[in-house]
Amino acid sequence: MHQLIATPYNGTFLIARPGSKGGMRISRSLYEQLASAAGSSSPLPSWLLTHARTAWGVDLADTVMREAVLVRLETRLGYGRATYEINKGCNFNCEHCYLAERRFEGLPWPDKVRLLHLLRDAGVLWLQFTGGEPLIDRDFVEAYTLAHRSGMLIEILTNGSRLHRPEVIGLLRDLPPHKVTVSLYGATPDSFDSLTRKQGAFKLVEKGLLAAREAGIALELALIITRHNAHELGAMRALADQYGADRHEYSTISPTYTGTPEPLAAQAPGFLDRTSVFKGCPAGHTFFHVDPHGLATMCKVGRENPVDLMTEGLEGLLRLPGIADAQMLRTGGCGGCQLSGTCRVCRPLAKAYQEAKAPLNTYCRHGSEEAS
Missing domain, CATH: 3.20.20.70 (Aldolase class I)
Incomplete structure (x- = not known):
């Protein structure tokens, strides 16, 4: 069972510990160092041992890579x-x-x-x-x-x-x-x-x-x-x-x-x-x-x-970003709105409110005191 996770994340590389707050951003070279030793009986590098002790109070000196660190592979998709x-x-x-x-x-x-x-x-x-x-x-x-x-x-x-x-x-x-x-x-x-x-x-x-x-x-x-x-x-x-x-x-x-x-x-x-x-x-x-x-x-x-x-x-x-962008367009009653730049809700949620015929003050500044 891994103690730490080394992983790509939104164009960066992180060290995280399951169940614990906080983490460590690392360089590509340090990530590749861990990736090259993944699944082996190599000891953990000293910089990682120091961080584990400092950040989480965990001593991993007596463990090896395959026991302590799960290295996740890079992916061409950026969904973190x-x-x-x-x-x-x-x-x-x-x-x-x-x-x-x-x-x-x-x-x-x-x-x-x-x-x-x-x-x-x-x-x-x-x-x-x-x-x-x-x-x-x-x-x-x-x-x-x-x-x-x-x-x-x-x-x-x-x-x-x-x-x-x-x-x-x-x-x-x-x-x-x-x-x-x-x-x-x-x-x-x-x-x-x-x-x-x-x-x-x-x-x-x-x-x-x-x-x-x-x-x-x-x-x-x-x-x-x-x-x-x-x-x-x-x-x-x-x-x-x-x-x-x-x-x-x-x-x-x-x-x-x-x-x-x-x-x-x-x-x-x-x-x-x-x-x-x-x-x-x-x-x-x-x-x-x-x-x-x-x-x-x-x-x-x-x-x-x-x-x-x-x-x-x-x-x-790969199609999802385009689908999302289309749903964020201000249509169906919001197109041309002079207050659209100060909306409190996103377009998909506003659409749900509109279809429910909800009072304007539940989602739209046209229904607030500021708009009157």
């Missing part, structure tokens, strides 16, 4: 990040969910293996497992293990309801993720279970957070602010502190990615995000999304003209 929606199925039924449908379906295991190899060969270093709820997929443990052993730094985006299970905690202890991000939907059973429409959901998540903290797994809490829990925001922040987790707050609820309005009913009045001006996005260029059937798109929202990786392979990704 990807999200994998392994299964849209979910054991919650959240009122605010952006998924149009939550079906329990996906690729058979042999195709998942092929897909994960394609992600590796596309250059993906940072991989987010998402859903639906990824931990309910029958192949999650095997898929996570393969991705980790392929040299990917993994984030799991989860509702936390199955995080307490021994097979999950054991997996994450043995093969540490970069982080596990748990969505927090309230600070009490009443608010939490109301939003998720799942009795007992809050207790399950508390159990998972406790197990993760005790196992030393890096946690982040996504505080989802809605009409059910806005009055508990202080208590939600306190919960994050209690579990030693980083936290981020999200209060803007979006329509489904297919442009239907149902999730907007969960919006908490007075809690619209005042996000910064949208200044572009690398989606489709250095980042992409894959759905449960191996269809690659620019992101989770911009799903037009998907690339079928299972039939086209890596060659299909």
